[in-house]
Amino acid sequence: MILEVRAVPPFMKNGFVLGCETTREGVVIDPGDDVDLLLAAVERHALKVGAILLTHAHLDHVTGVARAKQVLSVPVWLHQADNTLYEGVVQQGMMFGFKVDPQPPVDHFYAADQKLRFGAYEIAVHHTPGHCPGGVALAVNGDPRIHGPTGRQILIAGDTLFAGGIGRTDLPGGDAGTLFRSIRQVLFSFPDETPVYPGHGEPTTIGREKRTNPFLR
Numbered sequence: 463m464i465l466e467v468r469a470v471p472p473f474m475k476n477g478f479v480l481g482c483e484t485t486r487e488g489v490v491i492d493p494g495d496d497v498d499l500l501l502a503a504v505e506r507h508a509l510k511v512g513a514i515l516l517t518h519a520h521l522d523h524v525t526g527v528a529r530a531k532q533v534l535s536v537p538v539w540l541h542q543a544d545n546t547l548y549e550g551v552v553q554q555g556m557m558f559g560f561k562v563d564p565q566p567p568v569d570h571f572y573a574a575d576q577k578l579r580f581g582a583y584e585i586a587v588h589h590t591p592g593h594c595p596g597g598v599a600l601a602v603n604g605d606p607r608i609h610g611p612t613g614r615q616i617l618i619a620g621d622t623l624f625a626g627g628i629g630r631t632d633l634p635g636g637d638a639g640t641l642f643r644s645i646r647q648v649l650f651s652f653p654d655e656t657p658v659y660p661g662h663g664e665p666t667t668i669g670r671e672k673r674t675n676p677f678l679r
């Protein structure tokens with residue numbers, strides 16, 4: 463699998479490009495101020511991007527959607543519970559003292575057991591509210607027909623779980639109890655060796671966070 467991660471100041475939010483090395487199909491995840499770096503990665507790998515996927519609608523994760531959609535002409539996906547936040551992105555910017563442009567409307571809301579494909583890979587969308595109402599984790603599996611039943615599996619976790627940290631719950635729509643439930647019941651149901659790519663900072667694994675995350679012991 464092709465996996466590119468980019469982050470730029472001030473938010474240092476991770477944006478992702480995932481691609482299938484065989485078919486060159488791919489997806490862009492959470493394009494923010496890093497959008498031009500993500501688009502350059504798409505071009506360098508000669509990917510045919512099929513979708514812009516959002517883990518949630520905080521401004522740092524969506525400020526590049528308009529630019530990405532303008533270049534790629536593909537649908538934008540979000541969990542419906544975050545659409546109010548998404549449509550209020552200009553106001554989110556004002557809250558934090560940033561001038562943010564409005565973004566194009568979301569094209570599709572994730573279904574309850576939404577699966578999306580790019581080439582040989584499948585993405586399963588898991589609702590993980592708590593940091594915000596419509597947060598999701600994207601579990602990317604190798605195609606079982608190609609990679610065997612265990613496949614390769616990674617989690618794009620948004621701002622729910624970080625290496626040594628957890629998502630803040632003091633923003634509108636955040637709830638600490640809900641966040642802990644999402645981490646323990648959804649994320650911690652993945653095997654310990656599962657790599658986790660958070661919305662900010664370095665990758666980690668489920669097992670490492672189970673053992674060492676000070677917020678979860």
Ligand SMILES: [Zn+2]
Binds near residue numbers: 518520593621
């Ligand atoms: Zn966030």
Ligand SMILES: [Zn+2]
Binds near residue numbers: 475520522661
């Ligand atoms: Zn963030």
